[in-house]
Amino acid sequence: MVIVYRSNTGFTREYAEMLGKAEKMKVYSLSQAEGTVSEPVFYMGPLMAGHIAGIDQAMKQFTVKGVCGVGMSPASPQVLGTLSKANYVPGAPIFYLQGGWAPKKVSWLKRRMVGMATKSIRESLRDKGSRRTPEENQYLDFLLHGGSFVAFEKLEAIREWMKEV
Numbered sequence: 440m441v442i443v444y445r446s447n448t449g450f451t452r453e454y455a456e457m458l459g460k461a462e463k464m465k466v467y468s469l470s471q472a473e474g475t476v477s478e479p480v481f482y483m484g485p486l487m488a489g490h491i492a493g494i495d496q497a498m499k500q501f502t503v504k505g506v507c508g509v510g511m512s513p514a515s516p517q518v519l520g521t522l523s524k525a526n527y528v529p530g531a532p533i534f535y536l537q538g539g540w541a542p543k544k545v546s547w548l549k550r551r552m553v554g555m556a557t558k559s560i561r562e563s564l565r566d567k568g569s570r571r572t573p574e575e576n577q578y579l580d581f582l583l584h585g586g587s588f589v590a591f592e593k594l595e596a597i598r599e600w601m602k603e604v
């Protein structure tokens with residue numbers, strides 16, 4: 440199995456490279472992989488409005504054995520549930536990793552789309568004022584200014600699964 444990824448602002452690439460290094464697997468961007476990869480694939484892509492970017496292309500061209508979406512929200516069973524419903528790949532498990540948010544690297548239109556999607560959570564965090572926990576302060580700052588939650592430890596579940604296949 441090899442890792443194929445797509446990444447717009449670099450967070451998915453970081454995870455793909457970390458995973459490839461840890462599991463001694465080859466790592467290709469989706470464009471590099473096109474026409475060259477014939478092995479089964481673990482596909483990783485950024486979340487865009489709930490959809491894993493590039494997943495349709497990957498499914499058409501490769502045998503996809505596992506999928507991972509990289510988004511900006513903290514991992515939770517709800518996030519994974521919604522993700523699995525919107526990005527069904529027959530016979531392949533789906534994983535979720537919290538990546539980051541890089542507002543300066545995306546167009547104003549995309550920034551606005553994300554701004555609208557995160558409006559209610561920003562407002563509820565703002566309304567909490569001094570009752571915000573340190574984690575909530577950190578998350579509010581992340582939503583406003585961007586940042587990274589990429590961490591090697593978050594790859595644990597994927598690495599466990601890879602040992603079994």
Ligand SMILES: Cc1cc2nc3c(=O)[nH]c(=O)nc-3n(C[C@H](O)[C@H](O)[C@H](O)COP(=O)(O)O)c2cc1C
Pocket residue numbers: 445446447448449450451452484485486487488489490509510511512537538539540541545549550552553
């Ligand atoms: C237009 C747009 C839509 C997005 N939609 C989602 C989303 O539905 N859920 C989510 O968790 N993150 C969403 N994000 C955030 C990205 O998935 C997140 O920043 C991710 O880490 C980007 O990965 P990349 O650096 O590999 O491109 C969105 C970002 C953009 C620009």
